[in-house]
Every structure is written in structure tokens, then in C-alpha cells.
Amino acid sequence: MPLNHLGFVVTYWDTNTGLPPPERTANIHSVVTWFELPQPSDYYLWAQALVARGARMIVLGEGGFSLDNWSSADVNRLFETIGFRISGPFIDLTYSTRVLHRDQLIGFEHPLDPVLPGFPIVSTVGSDMSSHLVLQHRDAGAAIRSSVVLTGSRGGFAASGYLIYEEPYTHRTKWIIDPFAFFRKALGASSGPIPDVTTLSGRRIYFSHIDGDGWNNVSHIDAYYDARAISAEVVLRELVVPYPDLPVSVGVIGADVDNRYGQAERSRRIARELFKLPQVEVAVHTYTHPYQWSYFENYDRQVEEQLTGSGEAEWTAVLGDRIRRLVRRLYPGTAKTHIERKPKDGDPPRAYSEFPFDLEQETRGAVAAAQELAPLDKPTALYLWSGDAEPFEVAIAAVRRLGVRNMNGGDTRIDADYPSLTYVSPVARLVGAERQIYAGNANDFLYITDGQGRDHGYLYLQATIAATEEPQRLKPVNVYYHMYAGERAAQLAAVRHHLDEARKSFFTPIATSQYAAIAEGFFTTEITALGGSTWRIRNRGALQTVRFDDANGVTLDLVHSIGVIGQQRKGATLYVALDGAYDDVVVALAHADTVANATHPYLIDGRWQFHSLDRHDCGFTVAAQGFGSGQMRWGGLAAGIYQISVRAGDTTVWEATEEVNDNGRLALTIDTSALQPVIIDVACTVLDGPR
Amino acid sequence: MLRHVVFTLLLITTAIAAGVAMVPGERERWTMLVRDNRNEEALDVLKASSRAGQRDADAVLQLYKLLMSFAEIARATQVIEQFVADRPGDVEAITLLAKHNRDAQNVYGEERALKRIFELSPSQGTAQRLLSIYRLDGAFDREESLLRSLLAKQIIAANDAERLGLLLFARGDLDGARQALTYFDEIANPERIIGRLALFDLLVHLGDTQTALAKVAVWIQNWRKASIHLPGWPEVSLTRLVRMMMAVDAVAARRILCATPQDGSSLAAIQRLQDLACPAPANDVPAGEAVAVATTGQAGNLSGELQR
Numbered sequence: 001m002p003l004n005h006l007g008f009v010v011t012y013w014d015t016n017t018g019l020p021p022p023e024r025t026a027n028i029h030s031v032v033t034w035f036e037l038p039q040p041s042d043y044y045l046w047a048q049a050l051v052a053r054g055a056r057m058i059v060l061g062e063g064g065f066s067l068d069n070w071s072s073a074d075v076n077r078l079f080e081t082i083g084f085r086i087s088g089p090f091i092d093l094t095y096s097t098r099v100l101h102r103d104q105l106i107g108f109e110h111p112l113d114p115v116l117p118g119f120p121i122v123s124t125v126g127s128d129m130s131s132h133l134v135l136q137h138r139d140a141g142a143a144i145r146s147s148v149v150l151t152g153s154r155g156g157f158a159a160s161g162y163l164i165y166e167e168p169y170t171h172r173t174k175w176i177i178d179p180f181a182f183f184r185k186a187l188g189a190s191s192g193p194i195p196d197v198t199t200l201s202g203r204r205i206y207f208s209h210i211d212g213d214g215w216n217n218v219s220h221i222d223a224y225y226d227a228r229a230i231s232a233e234v235v236l237r238e239l240v241v242p243y244p245d246l247p248v249s250v251g252v253i254g255a256d257v258d259n260r261y262g263q264a265e266r267s268r269r270i271a272r273e274l275f276k277l278p279q280v281e282v283a284v285h286t287y288t289h290p291y292q293w294s295y296f297e298n299y300d301r302q303v304e305e306q307l308t309g310s311g312e313a314e315w316t317a318v319l320g321d322r323i324r325r326l327v328r329r330l331y332p333g334t335a336k337t338h339i340e341r342k343p344k345d346g347d348p349p350r351a352y353s354e355f356p357f358d359l360e361q362e363t364r365g366a367v368a369a370a371q372e373l374a375p376l377d378k379p380t381a382l383y384l385w386s387g388d389a390e391p392f393e394v395a396i397a398a399v400r401r402l403g404v405r406n407m408n409g410g411d412t413r414i415d416a417d418y419p420s421l422t423y424v425s426p427v428a429r430l431v432g433a434e435r436q437i438y439a440g441n442a443n444d445f446l447y448i449t450d451g452q453g454r455d456h457g458y459l460y461l462q463a464t465i466a467a468t469e470e471p472q473r474l475k476p477v478n479v480y481y482h483m484y485a486g487e488r489a490a491q492l493a494a495v496r497h498h499l500d501e502a503r504k505s506f507f508t509p510i511a512t513s514q515y516a517a518i519a520e521g522f523f524t525t526e527i528t529a530l531g532g533s534t535w536r537i538r539n540r541g542a543l544q545t546v547r548f549d550d551a552n553g554v555t556l557d558l559v560h561s562i563g564v565i566g567q568q569r570k571g572a573t574l575y576v577a578l579d580g581a582y583d584d585v586v587v588a589l590a591h592a593d594t595v596a597n598a599t600h601p602y603l604i605d606g607r608w609q610f611h612s613l614d615r616h617d618c619g620f621t622v623a624a625q626g627f628g629s630g631q632m633r634w635g636g637l638a639a640g641i642y643q644i645s646v647r648a649g650d651t652t653v654w655e656a657t658e659e660v661n662d663n664g665r666l667a668l669t670i671d672t673s674a675l676q677p678v679i680i681d682v683a684c685t686v687l688d689g690p691r
Numbered sequence: 692m693l694r695h696v697v698f699t700l701l702l703i704t705t706a707i708a709a710g711v712a713m714v715p716g717e718r719e720r721w722t723m724l725v726r727d728n729r730n731e732e733a734l735d736v737l738k739a740s741s742r743a744g745q746r747d748a749d750a751v752l753q754l755y756k757l758l759m760s761f762a763e764i765a766r767a768t769q770v771i772e773q774f775v776a777d778r779p780g781d782v783e784a785i786t787l788l789a790k791h792n793r794d795a796q797n798v799y800g801e802e803r804a805l806k807r808i809f810e811l812s813p814s815q816g817t818a819q820r821l822l823s824i825y826r827l828d829g830a831f832d833r834e835e836s837l838l839r840s841l842l843a844k845q846i847i848a849a850n851d852a853e854r855l856g857l858l859l860f861a862r863g864d865l866d867g868a869r870q871a872l873t874y875f876d877e878i879a880n881p882e883r884i885i886g887r888l889a890l891f892d893l894l895v896h897l898g899d900t901q902t903a904l905a906k907v908a909v910w911i912q913n914w915r916k917a918s919i920h921l922p923g924w925p926e927v928s929l930t931r932l933v934r935m936m937m938a939v940d941a942v943a944a945r946r947i948l949c950a951t952p953q954d955g956s957s958l959a960a961i962q963r964l965q966d967l968a969c970p971a972p973a974n975d976v977p978a979g980e981a982v983a984v985a986t987t988g989q990a991g992n993l994s995g996e997l998q999r
Contacts, residue, residue, distance in 0.1 A: 092928055093888055095860040111829040115857040139931075168850065169823045225728045416796035419827060454794045456762035463796065489730070493762035 001412075002179035003032075004426045005474060007194035008187065009523055011430050015039060019046045030056040030155065030187050039064035044074035051081045051154055058186045061160040063120075083129040083152035088121025088144055091137050100145060101134040105185075108178035109420050110165040117161025121146045128153045130185070132177070133162060149177055156186030164422060174420040180472075193535050193546035193587055195525040197427055197518050198473045199508075199575045200545055201632075202568030202605030205476035206507035207515045208499075209249040209407070210235065211384055211443065212285040213351075214484025215256045216267055221489050232270045234486030240277060243499050245628030247279045248479075249512035251384040254287030254361075254369035255352040268373055275374040278675050279627060281511040282374040283382035284404075287366040289351035291387035293395060296349070301356045308348050350387070363398040381513035384408050385436065396434035405516035410438025412475060415463035417450055424474055427519050437519045440478025441465070444485060444494070455490035459497055472549075473570060476515060477507060508607055509627040517542035533589040534560065537578070544609075546587060548574040553592055558600035558636065560588035565613045565622075566603025566634075577603055580611035581623075599638055601682070604665070606632030608674050618684040625677045630670030637664045640684045646670055647679045657685070717745075721753060730757055741770070746777060755791075764795055775804075782812045798824060809837075813844050822851065831858070842871055849879035853886035860889055869893055876906065881913040888928060891935065900939045907936060908947045911964070933967040944968060 003010050008029065013020050015035075019042065025031075031050060043064060051057050059082070065075040076085045091097065094116040106112065116135065124131060124147055131147035138144075148159040158177055165174045183189070198205060215232040219225060224234050240248055250271075255261045257268045275282050290296055350357070358365070363383065370380045383399045385391050389409030399406045410425035429436040441464050447457030458481065468475035479498045485491045502509070521543025528536045533554070537546060548554070551574035556567040563582030568575045578585050601620040603610055608626025619642060624630065630646075637660045646654040654672040666682065715723065717740055724733035737754035745751075751774050758767035771791045778784045785808050792800035802824050809817045818841055825834040838855035841847035847855070856872035859865075872890035879886065887910055894903035936944035949969035 092885060093892065093931075095857060095889060095892075110827075111831075114831050114861055115854065116861070140934075167823055167826045169819050170827070172823075172827055174827065220728060222729055222731045416798050451793060452790075454759075456759060456764060457794070459762060459764070460796050488760070490760050490762040497762075 001421065001424045001426045001474065002183050003187075004522070005180065005194075005472075006183055006187065006189045008183075008189075010426065015043060019043060025050060025055070028055055030058060032058045032060060033064060034060040035062050035064035037062075037064075038066040041072075041074045044072075044078045048078045048081050051078070056187055057082050057155040058183070059155070059157045060163055061158070063157070079157075080125045082155045082157070083126050084122050084124050084147065084150055084157055086120050087123045088146070090118060090120050091139075091144075091146070092118040094118060094135075094137070096139065097135050097137040099133070100136040101131065103132050105132040105149065105178050105181050106162075106176065108175045110174035110176050112162075112176065113165065117159075119146055119148050119159050119161065122148060122150070122157065122159065124150060124152075126152065132182075149182070151182065151185040153188065156182065158182065172418065172420070173422045175422060179421070191548070191550060192529060193527055193537065193548060193576065195522045195527075195540065195543050196545040196547040196575065197515070197522050197543065198476050198545075199547070199568075200510065200518070200577070201508045201607070201609055202566060202575055202577055202603060203506050203508040203607065204469065204473060205440075205515060205518075206246070206479075206502050206505075206509045207249070207440065207476065207512045208246060208479040208481075208502075209281075209283060209382070209384060209439075209512040210251060210485075211386070211408070211480075211482045212251050212253040212256055213289070213386075213445075213482040214487060215253065215270075216262075217484050217487045219486050221486070221492060224486075230266060230270065231483050231486030232267065232274070234492065235483055236270055236274055238486065238492055239495055239499060240274060240280060243503070244277070244279050245509070246499055246502055247281060247509050247511050247627050249281035249283040249382050249384075250274050251283035251285030251382065252370050252373070253285045253289050253351070253386075254366040255289070257369060257373060261352055261354065271370075271373040275370075275378060281382065281513060282370050282378050282380045283384055283512065284366040284370040284380055285384045286386045287362045287369065288353065288355075288357065289386045290349065290357075290362070291347050291351070292349055293385070293388060293391045296357050296359070296362075297392040297394070299357050304349055304353060304357070308353050359395060359398055363395065364402055367402055367404060380404055381511065382407060382516065389436075390429075391431070391436060393432035393434050396431055396436055400434065405437065405513045405520070407437045407512060407516045408439050409436060410440075411442040411446060412438070412440065412468070413442040413446065413461075413464045414467040415460045417460075421467075421474075424468060427522050435520065435523060437516045439480050440476045440515065441468075441480055444481040444491065447494075448491065455488045456494050458485075458491065458494035461494075461498060462501065465498075465501075471571070472573065477502065477505075478512075478515075503628075506605065506607075506631075508609065510609070514542060518544070530586065533557070535587050536584060537587060538584045540578070540585075542580075544578045544580055546576050546578065548576070548589065551589075554589045555592040555595055556602065557588035557590035557595050558602055559595075560586070560590075562586040564602075565610055566605075568603075568605050577610070579613055580609075581613075599636065601634055601636045604633040604635050606630070608632065616683070619682040621679060621681045623677055624674055624680055626674045630668065630672070630674055630680075632668050632670070634666045634668075634682070635664050637666055637682075638684065639664065642666065643683050643685050644668060644670075645681050646672055647681070648672075648676060653678065718747070718750065721750070725753065725757075730760060733757060734761065748774075752787075759794075767791070768795060768797075780811060782808055785811070798828075809840075813840075813846060815841075815846055815848055818846070818851075819848075835859075838871075839867075842874060845874075847871075847874065849875055849883065853879065853883065856886060856893075857889060860893060865893060865897060869897065881910070884928065888932060891932065895935060895939055904936065904940060904943050904947060907932070911947065929963050930967060933964055937968065 013024070031047065047057060059079070063075065063079070063086070065072060065086070079085050097116050099112065119135060121144055123145070129150050129152035131150045133147070133149040135146045135148055136143055137146065148162045150157050163177055165176050166172070215230065217231045219229050219231050219234045221234060252271050257264050257271055274280050367380045367383070374380065381404055383404050383406045385406065385408040396406060409429060412425045413423055414421060425438050428438055441461060444458040447460055448455060450457055461479070465477050479495065479502065481495050485495045521541030525540040525543055526538045530536055550572050552572045554574070556564065556574070556576055558564065563579045563585030564587055565577040565579045567577065576587055601615055607628055608624040608630050610622050610624050612623040614621045618638070639660055639662050642658050642660060644656045644658060645652050654670050656668070658666055658668065660666050670680070672678070717736065721733045721736045724730070724736065734757040737750055737757060740750055741754055751770060755767050755770045755774070758770060768791065771788050775784045775788045785804050789801050789804035789808060792804055802821065805817050805821045809821065818837060821837055822834060825837065835855065835858055838847065838851055838858070841851060842855060852871050852875035856868045856875055859868035859871060872886055872893060875886045876890055887906070891903050891907060894900070894906070933944070933948065936948070945968060948964055
């Protein structure tokens with residue numbers, strides 16, 4: 001996550017499969033390694049060549065060398081190219097080690113342990129290296145120094161044990177180093193614009209989606225119990241219908257509405273009712289609900305039948321398992337395929353296994369099943385991964401080819417049970433050439449099943465929402481739950497709590513598929529510096545915000561920017577809203593005290609989304625669309641009286657007259673529906689002074 | 692006639708009394724309501740009962756359960772806290788409070804409850820959870836205090852005894868460290884190395900070299916018995932141990948290290964110790980090492996390895 005937050009796209013490479021080919025490293029900015037096992041000499045030579053070519057290299061944890069082979073020439077040749085060297089043996093008894101120097105980078109979430117972890121002896125090479133943590137070890141009368149956390153112009157290093165703390169009983173982790181500051185320094189992150197997936201129209205993005213699990217579960221909530229109502233109906237009545245101002249994507253499981261798997265008429269009726277609602281986006285949560293996706297990459301129906309007990313007697317299953325184990329022991333090369341075919345936790349591989357797994361049915365079939373229940377003008381927009389939410393590349397590609405977005409996984413949370421940013425996931429998971437977009441937050445299941453189980457657990461999503469907003473905004477708000485939220489009163493109350501909070505908050509609510517599109521835009525955006533403080537931004541897709549960190553003292557230069565709608569500050573961060581009507585935009589910044597934006601209207605923030613901003617001599621026109629009432633604030637207007645009118649097609653649906661005083665700000669709440677696009681026209685009638 | 696009237700009145704009175712007697716009591720009412728999944732009504736009955744000062748344990752616990760089932764966490768917290776306040780020495784009740792606080796993500800409330808449980812009924816399980824809280828919180832002073840208490844009660848786990856010893860050693864409390872590491876040495880599996888090496892150093896530091904060497908002798912025997920290969924034990928630790936032993940008492944060290952038969956079946960780690968400490972026939976020793984032994988002596992050679 002910290003790397004994405006700094007604007008970097010991360011691709012993963014397993015060095016066990018060999019080193020990346022040249023085309024994979026042609027345009028890389030940096031390489032980050034976090035090895036557990038020693039690496040062969042080839043690796044060091046490859047990495048050294050990359051650093052010599054200008055790529056930065058960050059070595060985290062073990063450097064890929066054996067503790068007994070720290071003095072290897074290959075190891076140190078690479079490290080010296082980066083700016084440090086291993087100059088002594090590993091110190092495992094640290095009772096005579098003291099901290100000689102530490103700076104602000106150390107102790108971010110967790111202080112240094114008084115029993116210092118073992119460490120290698122590391123010295124810096126070159127004058128441009130900064131040591132952030134220096135230890136001094138005394139042994140046999142000699143004092144040895146080691147820089148266990150360092151950064152420089154060619155990368156950095158953080159020794160194992162000084163990077164992340166792991167609590168031994170619970171295995172919960174916390175950052176010891178400040179990952180943002182460390183990576184910013186080690187990667188030489190620029191002060192330019194960063195594509196941002198958290199913010200739209202100057203406000204934090206809100207979206208919500210429901211996985212269909214538990215759709216047909218009978219509700220135990222008093223008011224619905226006697227009628228034997230199913231959970232999906234309770235969710236419809238209690239969590240969807242009462243919140244027309246909050247969009248929600250509903251992902252039905254194909255088999256749940258398929259009569260081949262049981263009486264599905266009631267389920268289908270509820271699906272139709274849900275999909276008909278204007279705030280509901282049509283989504284799908286697979287067809288048979290795989291729990292472990294990797295299991296289906298090399299699918300074998302016979303193996304599945306054995307696992308689900310449908311085609312084999314117990315004794316033959318046991319015998320078969322023993323034989324397979326023996327074969328694996330004798331021929332280890334076959335082990336991987338077999339292990340991947342076996343579910344990790346002993347659960348069946350998927351919820352509905354009556355018929356053989358078919359990726360076509362799992363993807364296209366699922367989308368068609370949802371589509372059949374949706375209004376004709378409402379296409380299925382989103383595919384929500386099930387189970388472990390770790391789909392294989394071919395599955396993601398199949399979904400992409402259907403023209404729908406994909407999402408789920410990531411399991412971001414930061415609260416008392418997971419008290420660290422180490423549990424905040426990146427924007428997406430890259431799988432070969434495909435991308436799986438992660439959900440914004442963990443879902444209710446993860447909260448409900450904590451400890452011995454607690455139905456109300458999802459209430460604590462609020463801790464994650466708060467911790468990913470302050471001190472810096474790291475994630476959008478994603479109220480992500482399952483249909484079984486309609487089964488128990490506490491689960492229902494927890495979701496309702498978040499919906500009520502969302503209603504009161506300054507968010508920009510969007511459909512979940514739009515967030516997925518924005519997240520995709522993060523990976524395609526290209527930024528070119530045009531001058532000291534001007535950048536051209538291309539190929540951003542649906543992403544409409546860029547962010548400047550440490551932007552105190554600078555502001556948007558509206559005169560020299562093109563395709564920019566507005567700006568909003570949050571602490572030292574400046575969020576710039578881009579105009580979706582422009583494919584390419586130019587963002588220019590200027591010092592706050594020199595810029596002349598006085599009569600250039602700009603958006604500060606709004607609940608709706610805006611595009612096609614047309615600034616007039618006296619006011620502006622802008623297209624808008626969104627959920628709920630149109631709260632918005634504009635700046636840069638001349639003081640005076642303004643006439644505001646809102647048109648839907650040719651019909652004026654809302655009008656008002658507002659006064660703008662000397663601060664140039666106009667605050668509006670347009671009380672009309674903008675589910676369909678509207679045009680907002682702001683025109684001055686009387687100005688207080690010369691423009 | 693009068694007899695009939697009296698009899699009838701008696702019957703009526705009996706029937707009314709029976710009827711009154713058969714009206715469900717409060718306990719029956721909420722039990723039946725819960726059974727019938729009429730939880731909101733059951734909650735209302737129990738809330739009213741609570742307001743009226745009812746303190747029956749079953750009713751209070753059912754009230755708590757229902758409040759939680761409606762996600763009324765603040766009210767449920769009041770109820771369970773009052774329940775515990777009414778039973779100050781009841782470990783089961785305080786355990787409920789600890790679980791409640793954990794479920795409510797109230798870490799400090801959970802810590803308070805666990806501390807009380809530990810006071811009343813010390814156990815490793817309670818201590819482990821407390822230690823987790825302290826460690827994640829970076830509260831090392833509280834961690835140390837609890838570890839000392841566990842050691843005093845002799846219910847400390849090997850990992851924790853080692854940790855306490857290293858904590859105290861780093862802080863300069865050598866007597867405390869010795870006590871903890873000695874206990875660790877007694878209970879830990881043979882393959883646990885770091886705490887033992889620290890204990891050896893500590894004993895040497897305290898001048899108790901005989902105990903230090905005697906312990907190494909025992910460890911080596913145990914390592915051999917347990918067929919331990921000591922994977923991941925860094926070369927430097929082996930070298931260092933031998934060097935320290937030689938520095939303390941070279942003769943005794945060689946006796947301990949070299950007495951172990953070099954029969955080819957020696958485990959890798961022990962073999963390495965012997966390679967470092969014991970003179971071998973010249974034709975078995977690599978040329979470089981043989982020269983070093985010949986020119987600087989064993990101790991000098993070992994010290995040279997460490998400085999390298």
C-alpha cells in the first residue's frame with residue numbers, strides 16, 4: 001500500500017521461477033526485494049546491472065544472502081552499488097548492543113524492542129547515504145557499528161527485525177519504520193502529481209457492495225421470522241430501499257437464482273426488485289461460489305468429487321490420498337499441482353458443486369444470470385470474486401473480456417484487532433497480465449468471525465474508516481457486506497450504522513464499478529513533467545483526481561491548467577479534480593501568493609460528480625450527476641448576486657439566487673435528483689465591484 | 692344449599708388461585724419469548740426487570756446476550772460491568788467481561804479485566820493474552836513486570852523466560868537475568884540456543900565460570916542426544932561460544948569440547964565446535980587452518996575469525 005500511495009505501480013516477481021526477462025525490467029523505476037532464502041549469484045549480477053542502469057534498489061529484510069556467506073563478493077558488489085556493504089558477521093546476541101543514532105523514521109507504529117533483534121554489520125558506502133538507525137555492538141573490547149536502516153540516491157536497506165515488528169503469540173505486525181518516509185526517500189519520489197483513487201469532486205469516495213452469500217438464508221430477525229423471509233428480502237427492505245441516496249452494487253450468485261439448484265422463485269423476485277431500484281448497480285458474485293480459486297486453475301472433476309464425497313467411498317478416498325502422498329514424496333516435482341488442487345482449509349472447493357466447474361459458466365453464465373433479472377437498460381457492471389478472492393489470470397481475463405469490472409479481496413482493515421497499516425492492502429493485485437481490483441475495506445465476514453464470533457463485529461469498520469482518513473487519506477470508504485446481514489439483528493444494525501454515518505458524512509457516493517474503473521485508471525495514468533510545476537496527464541481512464549503531498553504554499557494555477565475542475569486541501573495535501581470531458585489534462589501549480597485565480601471559478605468539493613466545466617465571464621456551466629442532494633462548494637467567483645439554475649434535458653428542475661461575498665465562495669445544496677445528468681448554470685446578475 | 696355454595700366458592704377460589712399460580716413468571720416469560728424468537732419483546736421484559744433492580748444472574752446474562760444480539764454495545768457493557776461489580780471475586784464473571792471487552796475492541800478494558808483474572812487465578816493463558824497486548828502496545832515496562840510475576844510463580848513459558856532474561860540482561864539487571872535464563876535453560880527444548888548463549892556469557896560476566904562450562908557440557912550432551920542439527924545457528928555463534936570457553940578456561944573447554952567422540956556420526960553443529968576447538972591430525976586439517984593453528988595457537992586463531 002505505501003508504494004501505491006506514493007504513486008508507484010508494483011508488479012511482483014517470484015525469483016524461484018527465474019529472473020525477469022529484459023522486457024519486464026525495461027521501464028522500471030526501482031526493484032524492491034524481500035527475500036527469505038539465499039539467492040544464486042545470477043541474481044546479484046542481474047540486480048547489479050539494473051542498478052548500474054539507473055534503477056533504484058531497496059533491500060528489505062534478509063538481503064538474499066546466507067548468514068554464513070555474508071562476505072560473498074557478489075553480495076557486496078551489489079550492495080556497494082546501492083550504497084552499503086555487509087562488513088561483518090550476523091550479531092545474534094544483542095545484550096551489549098546500543099542504539100547510537102535514530103531519526104524520525106524509526107518507531108512509526110511500534111518502538112524499538114529493548115531486546116534488539118539480531119542484525120548484520122552494515123556500513124555505508126558513499127557520502128549520499130543517510131543512516132536512520134545506527135547500532136553499536138561491543139564484543140571482545142571492540143565497538144562495531146551497523147546501519148540497519150538506511151536510504152540513499154540509489155535505494156535503501158532495512159534489516160529484518162527493524163522494519164516490521166511481529167508479536168510472537170498473535171503474529172500481529174506493526175511498522176517500525178515509517179514506510180511512507182522510508183520509501184519516499186529510498187525511491188526518490190518526486191513532488192509531482194500522484195494518481196489518487198480515494199477522492200472525487202474533492203471529497204472522499206464512498207461506495208458499497210453486497211456479495212450474495214446467504215441470499216436465501218431465513219432471517220432470524222423478529223419482524224421477519226414468522227414470515228420466514230429470506231435475508232435478501234430483509235436487506236432489500238432495511239438496507240437498500242430506505243437509502244436511495246447511497247448507491248449499492250448487489251452481486252447475486254448465479255446458482256442462488258437457478259432453479260436447478262432448488263426453488264429459486266422467491267430469490268429471483270427479490271433480485272428483480274433490487275435491480276429495479278435506481279441506486280442499485282447490477283453485479284454478480286460468481287455462479288457456483290468457488291472458495292479457493294487456485295483449485296480450479298487445473299480443475300479435475302474426479303478430484304472434486306472425491307473431496308466432496310460424491311463419487312468415492314471413504315476407504316478409496318483415504319487410499320487415494322495415501323498413494324498421492326507417496327507419489328509426491330517419491331516425485332516431488334508433482335507436488336505443486338496436487339497441493340493446489342486440494343482446498344487449504346478442508347472446506348469443499350465451492351458452494352455449489354453439483355455440476356462440473358466451467359469457467360465459461362462461472363463468468364459469462366453468471367453475468368447472464370444477473371442480466372436476466374435486471375431491467376433491460378441496466379447492464380451487469382461488476383464481477384465480485386468469491387471465497388479467498390484470489391482468482392487466477394485466465395479467470396480475470398475471462399471477466400475482462402465480458403466488459404465488466406472485477407473486484408474483491410485485499411481485506412483492508414486497521415482497528416484494535418489489526419492495529420497497523422500493515423493490514424491496509426494496495427489498490428489491486430496484479431496477476432500476470434491481468435489486474436484484480438481490491439475492495440476498499442474488509443467485509444463483514446472478517447469482522448463477524450473474529451475470535452469466537454460476534455454478530456455485531458462489523459461495527460468496527462468505523463475504526464478502519466477513521467484510520468485510513470487521518471492523518472492521511474489512504475482508502476475510500478467501502479461498506480462491503482454479505483446478504484446474510486439480513487439474517488441477524490446485530491449484523492443488520494452494524495451495516496445500518498455505517499449507512500447512517502455515510503449519509504451524514506462529506507463523501508462522494510459512486511457505484512462500485514466506477515471505483516473499479518478509477519482503480520484501473522491508477523495503473524494506466526501517464527504523467528509527463530512539462531516544466532517546473534506543470535504536468536501533462538494522459539491515459540487516466542476514469543481516474544479524475546490527482547494529489548500533491550506536501551503542497552503547503554502552492555495552489556492550482558487555473559490560468560495555465562487545462563481540463564481541471566477544482567482543488568481541495570486536506571492538511572498539506574492538495575487534491576486536484578480533473579474534468580472527465582478531457583482525455584488529456586494539464587495541471588499547473590503556482591505559489592499561493594503569486595497566482596491570479598481571482599475570477600476563475602473552481603470546485604472545492606461536492607457530493608455529485610462534475611464534468612464539462614465551462615467558465616464564463618461571469619459564472620460557469622457544468623454538467624453533474626450523482627446520488628442524493630447536490631451539496632457543493634465553489635470558489636473563485638466574483639462577489640455579487642448569482643442566479644443558479646439546474647436543467648435536466650430541456651426542463652429546469654431547480655432554481656435559486658445566492659449571494660457570493662468577498663471570499664468568492666458559493667455553497668449550494670441542490671435539492672433535486674441527479675441520477676440522470678443535469679446541467680448547472682451559475683450566472684451573475686449583479687456584481688459588487690469590477691471583475 | 693349452603694354447602695353447595697361454599698363448595699362452589701371454594702372451587703372458584705381454587706381455580707383462580709391455580710390460574711394466578713399458572714400465570715408465567717417473569718423468568719418463564721422471557722424464556723418463552725426467546726424460545727419463540729421474539730427477542731425484542733424478551734429484551735423489553737428484561738430491561739424492565741433490570742430497571743426494577745432485578746439481579747438474577749440468568750436474567751442479567753440473558754439481558755446482556757440480547758443487547759449484544761441487537762448490537763446495543765454501550766448498554767451491554769453497562770450490564771456486564773454491573774454483573775462483575777456484583778461479583779468482585781468471581782473469575783468466571785470477570786472472564787466474561789474480558790471477552791466482552793475484546794469483542795467490543797476495548798483493549799484497555801480487556802487488559803484491566805485480564806489483570807484482575809491473573810491476580811485471582813494466575814495462568815499462562817491469561818498471561819499470554821496480556822503479554823500480547825503489552826508487546827503490541829510497546830508497553831515493555833508492563834511486560835517485564837508480568838514476566839517477573841510469571842517467573843516468581845514458576846508458570847512462565849520457555850519463550851517468555853528467555854525474553855525476560857534478555858530484557859534484564861540488556862538493562863543491566865544481571866542477577867535478574869541469571870535467574871530468568873537459568874529457569875529458561877531448565878525448561879526449554881535443547882535446540883533453543885540464544886538464551887543459552889546469553890546465559891553462558893552472563894555467567895562468565897558474573898565470574899561463575901565453572902557453572903558456565905558445566906552448562907555447556909550438558910548442552911552438548913543434550914544436543915547429541917536430541918539429534919539436533921541446529922539449523923540456522925549462525926557460524927559466528929559457534930565461533931563465539933568456543934572463543935568464550937577458551938578464554939575462560941582453555942583446558943576445561945578442550946576437555947568438554949574434544950571429549951565428545953569424533954566418530955563421523957557427530958552432528959554438524961557439534962562437529963563444527965570440535966573443528967574449532969580440538970587439534971586434529973595434520974592430514975585432516977585444511978592447509979590454511981593448520982598454518983594458523985601452528986603460528987598463533989588455537990585461541991588466537993578463533994579470535995582472528997571473529998574479528999574478520
